[in-house]
Each structure stands twice: as C-alpha cells, then as structure tokens.
Amino acid sequence: MATTTTSTVTTIAAQAYHVLKINGYSNTLKAGRHHPLSSCPFSAGGHTWHVSYYPHGCRDSNKDCISIFLVLEDIVTEEDVMAKATFSLLDRYENPVPSYTYHTELRNFSTSSGRARGFENFIRRDELERSEYLNDDYFAVAAHVIIPKEKPSVVVPPSNMHLHFGDLLVSKEGTDVKFLVGGEMFAAHRLVLAARSPVFKAELFGPTKKGTIDAIQIDNMEARVFKALLEFIYTDIWSEIGHGKDNVAMAQQLLAAADRYGLQRLKFVYEDKLCNHIDTCSVSTMLVLAEKHHCCKLKEACSTFLSSMSPPIVEDLNSSIFGSELEKTVSSSENHESQINRTDIRIQPWQNADV
Template sequence: MSTSSRVAGGGVPSGSASSIVAGVVCGYHLLKIDGYSRTKEVPNGKWIDSCPFQVGGRTWHVSYYPNGDESEYTDFICLFLCLDDAIAETVKAQAKFSLMDKYGKPVPLHTATTATSDFSVANSCGLDFMERGELEKSEHLKDDSFIVKVDVTIMSEFHAQETPSIVVPPSDMHRHFGDLLSSKAGVDVEFRVGGETFLAHRLVLAARSPVFRAELFGPMKESATTNAICIDDIEAEVFKALLAFIYTDALPAMDQQEESAMAQHLLVAADRYDLERLKLICEDKLCNRIDTNSVATILALTEQHNCPELKAACLVFLSLTTNLEAAMKSEGFEYLTKSCPGVMKDLLMC
C-alpha cells in the first residue's frame, strides 16, 4: 500500500505494493517537506503532522520535528511514526526512514530504522533522523524541499497474500526535458545573449511562458522564427539558468554567494517572462539572504517587480534600528531612495 503527503504544500506522486506474508505486513509512505526553511521556525519539541495513510488496515501518520523532539536534539530533524487508531490488541511495528535522492532512490547514509515497538503501549516510535546542517549542505535539499520515504513493517499472525500492484516510480519527466535541451535535438529557435548563443525549442518555451508564447507564436512570430533573437538586458549565465528551469523545473546547484546574486537576476527574468513559480522560488531564496548589505537592493527589486511578501520581510528586517543604520551606509541604499521613493514612507511606518 502506498500513499504520499506534503508538509506545507500539495501531494507527491508515489506507488508501491504491499503484502502480508509469513507474519509480516509491509507498506510505505512518501513525505515531502516543502518550504523547509520556513519549518525551521517551529520550536524545539513541537512538530508538524503529515496526512494520514494506511498500512496493514491501520491508519498512521508521521510527525516531523524540524528542531528535534527534546532539548538535546535541537540540531537534528526528528521523525516519528504514529498510530492514529485506538486499539486494544498488541500491534508491533517498526519504521525505516530514508532520505530520497533526485532519482527517487534512498540515500544509504541517511537511512535509519527504529526498534520494533508495541503501539498498544505507546502510539509512536521515532528517532533523530539527521542533522539539519548535513541536509542543508547536501544536494538532496532542492528548491527548499526534500523527500523522506517511510517504510512501515507490522508484525502479524496472518498469512494471506494480497494481490500485488504495479510500482510506479517518481516522475522523471524533468530529466528527459533536460536531456532534450542538452542534446539540442530538434532545436528551432536561437537566442544571442551576452555574446553567447543558446538553442532551444519554441514549443517548450511557449508551453512554459506566456511571454515566449506571444513572442514565438504571436504577431511577431515571423521575425522570431527566421532570425536569432537578441536579448541585451540579461546576462548569459542568468539566461542559461532560466532555460534550465524552463526545461527541468529546477535550478542548477550554486554556492550561497552565487545563489544570492543569481536569485536577484533570475527574479527579474522570471517576472519578465511570467514564470510565477521561478519568481516565488527566487523570492524564497532571497528571504533567507537578507542582510544589511543586500536589503536595499532586494527592497528595490520588490518594488519594481511586485513582490509583497519579500518586501514585508525586508521591512521587518529594517524595523530594527541597528539594521536600518547599517543598511543606510550600503551602496544600494542611495539607489533605493532615488528609484523607489515610496519605500521611504513604508520605512517611516515600520
């Protein structure tokens, strides 16, 4: 039996088979933590529950502790398997928690199994899954989200065999489209950006961006079809990352310093090409990069590209006098006052 749920968002496609053989019932659940950075605001000892799921005719859920379940585990992510049903008989089970890689495979280094527990005595069992620092440095935290597979094994005295079902792996459409872009097979549109040439597929661009759709299939389509399209106000590396996102729905790996600058440039490009999800991803990344040197530049971007939540985060940061005084000495603050005079009124109201 398989199910999936997401903390702070929608669902994750999944599939599996379950069986009752030789006294054991097995099943799994996929849990996606979406908006990981925001879940870190949950205090130590507090948790977020997943959607309920079924294994062995019982209803279960996973409790996710972003900052540990006890004071000594504040640097750890802790996970607990919980039984929702009220029971009188003995139910013995164990849980195996596995961090999933980008291909939907468990990461052996970050796979751990609980001891077998009697859920008629205590309705949960869990463990300190991994240190937050390890997760944040790993490639498995993508777009501020990660996936954990929860394998549930229930000890049973039954010996019936269930009809198996087909195991459906996670979608890998993004990989195929990424390969299509890399191979340049069938490309039919050319862009010249910052002295570099980029080849792409008009149908893919039009499907992802209404702006590209208008440019490539609207009244101006003839010139866009027969000539290379020159883009003068976007850097080549930014356009390369933009194309990669259009094809794969993900951003390339970057270090923290690169990520902050790239997120600012990509936010502008995302707004220009009406890529709302990319724009929100950039806003989220910048929310975690606000400091006295960057806040003025980021605040100017929020005014120019309509980012109210990111703007609110900047104003909260500047509401502290020490932060405001330091930010006023930055290079970007003078530009902010000249280009976005309305922001000064907002600052006075903080």
C-alpha cells in the first residue's frame, strides 16, 4: 500500500527566529538538577516568549539529556494562544542539522493547560559532547516560532519540484547539450541552464551561441565543481563545507564558478561560509579570491582577521599576498574556481524559567 506525505498550510500572523547561543556549556552543567536557564525574552504574535534550556533534563527519567522548551511568559486568561515551534541544533556555521531538527505541533499555550511546549529528550549530553556541534565549549540551538492566524484547514503535498528536476538531471532524459569538463562528460538541458544562469543563456541562445557541436569544452574547472554547479542549477541545493583543506578549496572553486556563471545566490552562500574558514594559511588566498570576485563580506572578514594578528605576522602575510605569491594564488583560484530577523540570545544563569 502506497503512503503519501502531506503538510498543512498555515496562514501566518507572526513569526520569530532566534538563536540560543550556549557559550560556556561546561559552566551550565553546574546548575542544579531540573534547574532551567532561560534566554532573553522575545516577541511574536503580540506575546512574549523565551526558550528554556535544561542542561540536566527536566525530569529524572531524562537526566542524561538536554531539554529544550518554548515558554509563553504572558498570563493568558481569555483564550489559548496557538503556536508552532521548530527547534534545530546548529552546526559550527549556524546551519540547521537535519537529524536534530524537532517540530512541535500547533498547540495551545495557556495558564490552565501549561505555558511550555518542547522536547524533554532533545539530545543526549554524551552524544552532544562527542559531536562536532559542540566547539570550544559552545553550541547553538535555533528556535523558529510561528503564530497562525487561523486553524489550518487545507492539506497539500509538500513542494518537491527540486526532486523532479534532480531526477531529470540524473536520468539525462531529453538532454540536448553536453559539456566536457576535466576529462568527464556531462549532459544537460539548454532551457534549464538558460533559465538559471544568464551566462549559459547567452552562450546557448544568444548571438554567439554554440552550435550543434559534440560537446562544449569548459576549461579551468574541475569535473567535481561543474557537477556540484549543475546540481545547484537543477535543485537549488548546495554542498556543505566539511573539514579539511580540500573541502575549503572546493568551496573556493564553487564560489569562483558561481561568479563565472552569474549564480549570485550560490556565490553569496559560499562567500558567507568561507568567512568562517579564514586562518593564517588561507587568508592570502581568501583575500585574492575576494578581490577577484568582488566579495565584499569575505574581504572584510580577511581584513578583520589580519587586524587581529600581531604586526610581524601581518607584514609577512601582506608580503605573500602582494609579492611573488600573488600570481600563484590567482592561478590556484582560477584552476579551482524577505528574511526573518535573527536575534542572538545570551544565556543568563541568574534568570530562572518558570516551566
């Protein structure tokens, strides 16, 4: 028997997105059992809320877990408050971790039925402590709160357009153009490429369009980079940056490739991510990359990093950037070529949460 997946359409009256930053995780473990720490209050839907964090769990049965709750601070007397909350553990770059994203249903928050909704077993402490999500005694949890205007009544399938286009790319059905990149052949659809990239549109349909040649050769790009580029064009999904120099180099190449083909969204994504991977070994390459591809945010991040270093090291780095290393760095870069406001919330150990 086939199963179907459905989602509920909610007319949103208000929403808020807050990041609870636990800076000093080990210190929070000194709190007593069942003792919650709370975030600063925030507003959504005309009400005041906060997030409660229990480092030792909220019950004896989950004392080895971390508990997270959304708490309504207001005293509600006339009617219940409907709200939906999503809690996501964030990685070191503050991207939600899919396997640690939890959704509460649309629930009533009231004085009589309770003013807290959340998860008693959000994550085991030992699992968090072994994971990459705890870095330098710091981790973060995002809380996304939605206040609906009315009770949801329409059930529709979730959007899966990206899956259909991804299948189209994989199956190669109806492809009408081929690319030779780094010794590998890639088949694609002219209309899809033209719809997503102004550069591909000019190359495939403009006055200087390429004719019916066997394959269009793309130089100065690795096959894996072009493959990732195609996957983004078809699905609007990008690869995350892992650890290690090779992963950072891949991100640098994807930024350059995105700029080359006018994919501004992808370019901004990797510019933002690379800002978190600047060190003494990479800052010269990053700065040249920022200059060449007009990445103001990355350039600013490099400048901030350099200004935080001692003068002798900065002088050495400047020499490598603007001296004989410049040509080498440029060559390396070529070859590997309405939002919701985010508010940081600091834990206040002296503020207790009434859950």
